[in-house]
Amino acid sequence: xxxxxxxxxxxxxxxxxxxxxxxxxxxxxxxxxxxxxxxxxxxxxxxxxxxxxxxxxxxxxxxxxxxxxxxxxxxxxxxxxxxxxxxxxxxxxxxxxxxxxxxxxxxxxxxxxxxxxxxxxxxxxxxxxxxxxxxxxxxxxxxxxxxxxxxxxxxxxxxxxxxxxxxxxxxxxxxxxxxxxxxxxxxxxxxxxxxxxxxxxxxxxxxxxxxxxxxxxxxxxxxxxxxxxxxxxxxxxxxxxxxxxxxxxxxxxxxxxxxxxxxxxxxxxxxxxxxxxxxxxxxxxxxxxxxxxxxxxxxxxxxxxxxxxxxxxxxxxxxxxxxxxxxxxxxxxxxxxxxxxxxxxxxxxxxxxxxxxxxxxxxxxxx
Amino acid sequence: xxxxxxxxxxxxxxxxxxxxxxxxxxxxxxxxxxxxxxxxxxxxxxxxxxxxxxxxxxxxxxxxxxxxxxxxxxxxxxxxxxxxxxxxxxxxxxxxxxxxxxxxxxxxxxxxxxxxxxxxxxxxxxxxxxxxxxxxxxxxxxxxxxxxxxxxxxxxxxxxxxxxxxxxxxxxxxxxxxxxxxxxxxxxxxxxxxxxxxxxxxxxxxxxxxxxxxxxxxxxxxxxxxxxxxxxxxxxxxxxxxxxxxxxxxxxxxxxxxxxxxxxxxxxxxxxxxxxxxxxxxxxxxxxxx
Amino acid sequence: xxxxxxxxxxxxxxxxxxxxxxxxxxxxxxxxxxxxxxxxxxxxxxxxxxxxxxxxxxxxxxxxxxxxxxxxxxxxxxxxxxxxxxxxxxxxxxxxxxxxxxxxxxxxxxxxxxxxxxxxxxxxxxxxxxxxxxxxxxxxxxxxxxxxxxxxxxxxxxxxxxxxxxxxxxxxxxxxxxxxxxxxxxxxxxxxxxxxxxxxxxxxxxxxxxxxxxxxxxxxxxxxxxxxxxxxxxxxxxxxxxxxxxxxxxxxxxxxxxxxxxxxxxxxxxxxxxxxxxxxxxxxxxxxxxxxxxxxxxxxxxxxxxxxxxxxxxxxxxxxxxxxxxxxxxxxxxx
Numbered sequence: 002x003x004x005x006x007x008x009x010x011x012x013x014x015x016x017x018x019x020x021x022x023x024x025x026x027x028x029x030x031x032x033x034x035x036x037x038x039x040x041x042x043x044x045x046x047x048x049x050x051x052x053x054x055x056x057x058x059x060x061x062x063x064x065x066x067x068x069x070x071x072x073x074x075x076x077x078x079x080x081x082x083x084x085x086x087x088x089x090x091x092x093x094x095x096x097x098x099x100x101x102x103x104x105x106x107x108x109x110x111x112x113x114x115x116x117x118x119x120x121x122x123x124x125x126x127x128x129x130x131x132x133x134x135x136x137x138x139x140x141x142x143x144x145x146x147x148x149x150x151x152x153x154x155x156x157x158x159x160x161x162x163x164x165x166x167x168x169x170x171x172x173x174x175x176x177x178x179x180x181x182x183x184x185x186x187x188x189x190x191x192x193x194x195x196x197x198x199x200x201x202x203x204x205x206x207x208x209x210x211x212x213x214x215x216x217x218x219x220x221x222x223x224x225x226x227x228x229x230x231x232x233x234x235x236x237x238x239x240x241x242x243x244x245x246x247x248x249x250x251x252x253x254x255x256x257x258x259x260x261x262x263x264x265x266x267x268x269x270x271x272x273x274x275x276x277x278x279x280x281x282x283x284x285x286x287x288x289x290x291x292x293x294x295x296x297x298x299x300x301x302x303x304x305x306x307x308x309x310x311x312x313x314x315x316x317x318x319x320x321x322x323x324x325x326x327x328x329x330x331x332x333x334x335x336x337x338x339x340x341x342x343x344x345x346x347x348x349x350x351x352x353x354x355x356x357x358x359x360x361x362x363x364x365x366x367x368x
Numbered sequence: 369x370x371x372x373x374x375x376x377x378x379x380x381x382x383x384x385x386x387x388x389x390x391x392x393x394x395x396x397x398x399x400x401x402x403x404x405x406x407x408x409x410x411x412x413x414x415x416x417x418x419x420x421x422x423x424x425x426x427x428x429x430x431x432x433x434x435x436x437x438x439x440x441x442x443x444x445x446x447x448x449x450x451x452x453x454x455x456x457x458x459x460x461x462x463x464x465x466x467x468x469x470x471x472x473x474x475x476x477x478x479x480x481x482x483x484x485x486x487x488x489x490x491x492x493x494x495x496x497x498x499x500x501x502x503x504x505x506x507x508x509x510x511x512x513x514x515x516x517x518x519x520x521x522x523x524x525x526x527x528x529x530x531x532x533x534x535x536x537x538x539x540x541x542x543x544x545x546x547x548x549x550x551x552x553x554x555x556x557x558x559x560x561x562x563x564x565x566x567x568x569x570x571x572x573x574x575x576x577x578x579x580x581x582x583x584x585x586x587x588x589x590x591x592x593x594x595x596x597x598x599x600x601x602x603x604x605x606x607x608x609x610x611x612x613x614x615x616x617x618x619x620x621x622x623x624x625x626x627x628x629x630x631x632x633x634x635x636x637x638x639x640x641x642x643x644x645x646x647x648x649x650x651x652x653x654x655x656x657x658x
Numbered sequence: 659x660x661x662x663x664x665x666x667x668x669x670x671x672x673x674x675x676x677x678x679x680x681x682x683x684x685x686x687x688x689x690x691x692x693x694x695x696x697x698x699x700x701x702x703x704x705x706x707x708x709x710x711x712x713x714x715x716x717x718x719x720x721x722x723x724x725x726x727x728x729x730x731x732x733x734x735x736x737x738x739x740x741x742x743x744x745x746x747x748x749x750x751x752x753x754x755x756x757x758x759x760x761x762x763x764x765x766x767x768x769x770x771x772x773x774x775x776x777x778x779x780x781x782x783x784x785x786x787x788x789x790x791x792x793x794x795x796x797x798x799x800x801x802x803x804x805x806x807x808x809x810x811x812x813x814x815x816x817x818x819x820x821x822x823x824x825x826x827x828x829x830x831x832x833x834x835x836x837x838x839x840x841x842x843x844x845x846x847x848x849x850x851x852x853x854x855x856x857x858x859x860x861x862x863x864x865x866x867x868x869x870x871x872x873x874x875x876x877x878x879x880x881x882x883x884x885x886x887x888x889x890x891x892x893x894x895x896x897x898x899x900x901x902x903x904x905x906x907x908x909x910x911x912x913x914x915x916x917x918x919x920x921x922x923x924x925x926x927x928x929x930x931x932x933x934x935x936x937x938x939x940x941x942x943x944x945x946x947x948x949x950x951x952x953x954x955x956x957x958x959x960x961x962x963x964x965x966x967x968x969x970x971x972x973x974x975x976x977x978x979x980x981x982x983x984x985x986x987x988x989x990x991x992x993x
Contacts, residue, residue: 035747042606044512046940053431071597071607072429078735078941085944086505088512163854178916186506207735214927215917216620217937223622228807229832244622251679277479281672337431378873385875389773395765396774396782397853401846403789406800413803462698466692483703489967491905493932494956498706500939501713501953524706527699556685585793587908588936612795612908619799619912620891626801634796645791649784 004019040067043318045092047073047080049218050183051298052117053239054339055093066325068133068318074218077181078206084301085109090315091322092301094121095182096206097280099211106301113353114279114299117326119340121261122187122294125246126233128153130168132229132258136161138252139194139293145233146174147197149211153231162260174213175234176244177224180206183219186296187235187319234321235294238266238338253293254285261292269295275346276284295340300326316359323354410635417632427614427629429598435625438633440600440609445637446596448515448610449584449601452522457576462532467531468538469560481535487528495524496589504593513609515601517595525586526579533575537568572653577648581641587612611637710957712752716950726954732918732929734938739951741958746920747835747928748904748962754839754924755903759846760896766847767854767892772880783855790848798912801841806832809840813925830925833915838928841909846899857891857977858884890977897970901963909930914925931959 014134052074059070074082084092085106097114106112122140126135131153137145141157144150150157154167177184188204191275200209216225219236223244226234238261241248250258259265267292270276275281283295302323303309306316327350331341342350357364425437464482471477499521504512541564549559565572595607596617611633618630672754717726729740770782813830821827861884869879885892907930915927916937933951942948 044607057427057432060428060433069599071595071599073595075940079943082941082943082945087507088504088943102944179937205735207733209733214833215915217916218620220622220626221620225832226618227622240622243431375873381875381878385877388877388880392765392769392773395762396769398677399762399766399847400782400785402847403785403792405804406792409800409804411798411901433985442737457700459695459699459828462692462751464694466696470689470692471696476696480700483700485971486964486969487703489905489963491903491907491963493905493930494960497935497953497956498709501949502709505943510987528723531699543919560688572771581791582919587793587795588932591936592939612793615799616908617793619795619802630799637793638791638796640789641793643790644808645788649787 006208030242037060039149040069041314041318043068043091043315043322044089044249045070045072045088045091045093046075046079046083047219047301048093048095048182048298049074049341050077050120050181050237050296051093051117051121051300052219053237053243054120054334054337055215057333058326061329061333062322062325065329066321066327068321070322074220075180076177076179076206077185077217081301082256087310090302090306090311090319093298094301095296097187097282097299098301102213106356109303110235110306113302113304113337113357115150115302115323115326115353116275116279116299116342116346117298117350118334118342119283119295120267120299121238121265121292121338122183122190122235122296123238123241123246123248123261124233124251124294125223125236125241125244125248126227126231128168128170128231130166132247133165133250134250135165136252137249138258139190142249142251143191143198146176146191146210146213147195147201147341148174149197153286165365170231172245173229173232174210175232176210176213176215176227177207177217177221177222178215179256181218181219183235184208184297186282186284189282189296191283206313220248227351237296251293253291254287255289255291257289257299259290259292261294262337263338263340265290265292266295266338267343268292270297270340270343270346271341273346275349278351279346304356305358313359315366316357320354320364322349323357327351327354330366370385373631374385379635386418386445405431410631410638413628413631414635417628418503418635426600427598427609435623435629436598436635437508438611438614439609440598440630441614441633442636443600443602443614444515444594444610445584445640447604448519448590448608449522449580451516451519451604452526452577455519456526456530456579460527460579461534462570464534464538465529465560465564467535469556469564484528484531488532492521492525492589498523498590504510509605511605513593513595513607514605515594518590518608518610521589521593522583522586525589526583529582530575530577531580534568534572537571537575538564540571541567558566570651574648574652574655577644577651581644581648583640584644585612585637587616591616599622611640615623633649662905706731707960710953710960713952714950714957716946717954718950719847720947720950726951727958732919732934734945734948734951737947739947739954741931741955743920743929744919744931744934744955745958746970748932748959750835750924750928751838751910751914751930752900752903754836754894755842755846756896756900757843757897758840759843760850760902761947762843763847763850763895763899764854764892767858768884771855771858772884773876786851787848787877789844794845794906794911796908797841797845801837801909801913802833805837805840809837817925819922821896826925828923828926830923831915831927833913833927834925835914835921835926838910838914838930839924841913842903842906843974845906845909846902849902850895853895853974854888854892857888857895860891861887885903887980888977890973890980894970894972894974894977897966897973901970903964904966905932905959907961908935911936931962935959951985 055072059072063069063244076278077096080092081098083089151172153170154174159167185206188208191198192204194352214225216222219240222234223236223240226232227244247263252258252261266286269286271285273283285293302319307313308320327347334341422437424438424439428436467477499517504518527595545563546559549563590610590613596611597607598615599607615630615633618626621627678740679841716741726739727741728887730742731738731740766786783949816831819828865883866879874882910930911933912931916929916933917927918929921928935956942952
């Protein structure tokens with residue numbers, strides 16, 4: 002009787018042992034490949050808008066400082082919520098906290114908004130035959146997302162794009178299904194140019210979309226646009242570039258149609274004076290060559306992380322991370338087409354970081 | 369014996385018979401089509417990504433460079449499922465033994481059986497939600513998301529499966545075996561340990577393997593509890609990657625390389641689960657009891 | 659181990675089988691230990707249920723049980739938690755799964771047990787059961803990249819041609835109720851088919867032979883002898899499949915579009931109770947009301963599966979009882 006099941010059992014055991022050996026074998030080689038995993042871990046979550054940038058920063062930060070930064074791209078709403086609940090060490094959001102969100106966070110400690118970069122919210126589309134940037138103004142974009150403009154060759158679009166052959170394809174709107182700072186910034190722009198949008202869906206991290214398909218994260222919307230012929234969606238510049246999307250030239254306050262270039266994104270930050278708590282937005286900024294849908298993206302941390310329940314090591318690592326983000330990180334940002342912070346804003350942000358304490362005492366950043 | 373001359377079956381009835389049987393055969397074929405399509409698609413999309421490099425490199429999380437491999441996901445799945453198994457199997461088999469050997473038909477046993485049945489039907493996401501509120505948000509163990517909490521959720525999922533299948537197999541052990549042992553003066557624990565369990569072992573192993581296969585493929589509980597990270601870690605009080613979570617994270621991504629990674633991970637996961645399932649069936653077939 | 663090769667307890671002579679209290683200790687420990695284990699499991703499940711109810715308290719206090727279930731606006735950012743779109747989505751996709759999946763599962767079960775050549779019976783069984791081995795996230799992956807694009811044009815044609823049928827005409831979105839229901843139908847095939855197969859296999863051969871002896875064709879025999887007998891068990895299998903479909907999260911959330919509205923047609927987006935929990939738990943971490951609403955959704959889901967599984971068990975039990983009753987007189991007659 003032992004013979005009947007012993008063979009498959011033996012096979013199973015051999016498999017398990019082999020897997021275990023492989024695991025042990027490869028694990029010993031992994032810790033030597035990185036710059037040393039002895040430095041600790043930081044856990045962050047939030048905005049998908051900044052996820053490409055944070056991912057790149059995390060990789061280089063680990064190489065230079067030895068601290069692993071895990072970032073979970075769950076959307077700005079999730080970032081704010083997880084940060085306030087204390088399940089992550091820092092949060093990422095493109096929408097500054099609302100008063101009620103601030104109140105919730107203040108139960109734990111004093112939250113800090115640290116702006117980290119500026120990025121363009123592109124209006125990307127996938128229309129065969131249209132390979133150049135269409136000129137679109139705020140009212141038309143609003144009407145597209147309201148479902149009032151349903152075909153690409155609609156007069157509203159054709160009127161601004163003389164000389165471009167537009168097909169009769171139906172427009173499929175791709176929008177966010179999760180709470181998103183990108184949505185907040187995009188809808189803030191629409192509210193400025195469309196009364197129907199202002200009185201209808203309005204501007205928030207999550208709105209009731211009159212039409213279209215929902216997807217999770219900037220990456221999901223990018224996927225939606227890529228998969229559907231005739232689709233249009235709002236995604237951060239890095240995603241548009243990665244997927245070779247055609248992006249619209251959007252009409253700004255000064256009346257010029259501007260493409261979402263790095264220069265145009267940076268221009269949106271110049272001349273902006275943020276309030277003392279650094280909760281601000283750069284939508285529809287002044288300037289002749291400003292890209293009107295430029296968003297500031299933030300990271301949330303505590304003014305006193307230790308009082309908020311985090312350990313001393315985490316507090317030190319947080320300070321080190323933010324020093325990196327506002328220092329070397331700023332020179333890396335343009336490589337991913339994010340605009341670095343304007344000098345005045347960067348100084349104010351650094352001042353906030355310098356003011357971080359651990360139970361009242363100054364934090365020495367781990368290097 | 370008089371020859372009963374039945375009237376010949378009418379052509380209409382014969383036609384109806386052929387049509388009905390054809391329809392049933394056709395529907396059976398339809399039942400097989402999805403499996404063929406899924407396997408085909410998995411191989412078509414996933415084969416190009418998999419390889420030793422793919423399995424032994426961590427995901428980089430880098431937007432620009434190479435997306436890396438799935439090492440942390442494979443190891444994470446093994447660790448978390450392993451931990452869940454280490455807890456769920458002794459408890460599950462223990463409860464099954466109690467039900468069959470000690471509780472039998474008592475009212476308490478009925479209650480236990482009913483509760484286990486109820487547990488079988490609970491959707492995995494509700495288990496994940498439960499662990500989320502009781503362990504993650506409460507910060508039990510000094511951490512928020514942690515691999516061991518993921519194992520708790522998986523263990524809750526596996527427990528009723530292991531108990532149920534173990535109970536079925538234990539019930540199949542002939543009473544004559546037990547009675548002979550008792551008649552020879554063996555104490556109960558000896559009878560269980562030396563007679564009942566060895567006889568039922570293949571069936572129990574089958575049940576355990578099937579439960580493992582099920583737990584390895586579950587995503588929902590892990591989203592709430594272990595979160596997703598890129599690096600390989602064996603610290604169960606930290607977040608840990610897992611194959612289903614990695615796949616889930618990368619579906620819907622626009623970047624082709626990330627989608628490729630998802631397909632490769634899916635192929636790896638399905639291969640692991642298939643091996644476990646087929647192993648379980650092989651053991652079951654060779655068992656004396658089924 | 660063969661019976662009869664067991665050594666008597668403690669190796670003592672088998673003259674006296676009376677055991678000393680000390681020797682009885684291991685047995686006592688075993689009894690206490692295992693009973694405690696079983697009790698512990700009950701306590702855990704009880705705690706689980708109680709915790710869900712307690713944690714969902716805030717939303718029922720705020721909104722009221724009936725209001726939660728029957729309002730149709732689910733807008734967490736505005737503090738509105740009406741579960742109608744979620745319930746509708748869960749029920750619609752499960753209904754589609756039943757309508758598409760049960761006939762195929764039963765047909766496969768019938769074919770395997772009654773109609774197919776003996777040689778391919780075993781491989782065919784294994785193939786159908788392999789569907790159960792595919793993880794739900796892989797179903798979602800496949801549905802997202804293969805089903806949705808491939809079915810789009812067909813759905814478009816169907817909606818246009820049959821637009822007079824209610825809930826069919828109108829716009830078609832990529833992810834929609836139908837694709838979700840189709841994937842669920844595939845996922846419930848193995849379980850419904852397995853149970854149907856078991857039940858069909860227990861039909862007494864006397865019934866079948868009697869039908870055939872009366873001149874019935876193969877199909878007529880199935881219709882007269884097999885299906886009526888197996889009806890209850892098949893219904894039970896269908897209910898178990900339904901329970902699975904109701905609780906499925908990951909595959910559904912990847913192909914249903916996650917829109918908190920009730921679509922006008924089968925080919926529009928929707929949401930389900932399970933999908934909303936998976937999607938919004940991250941955003942609800944610091945909002946007690948939102949969290950309570952999600953837990954309430956989980957509770958509703960739990961109760962639904964409980965009810966469905968109870969019905970399934972009742973069906974299967976009744977079928978078993980009927981089988982036992984039917985078997986005795988037949989056995990008596992055959993003797």
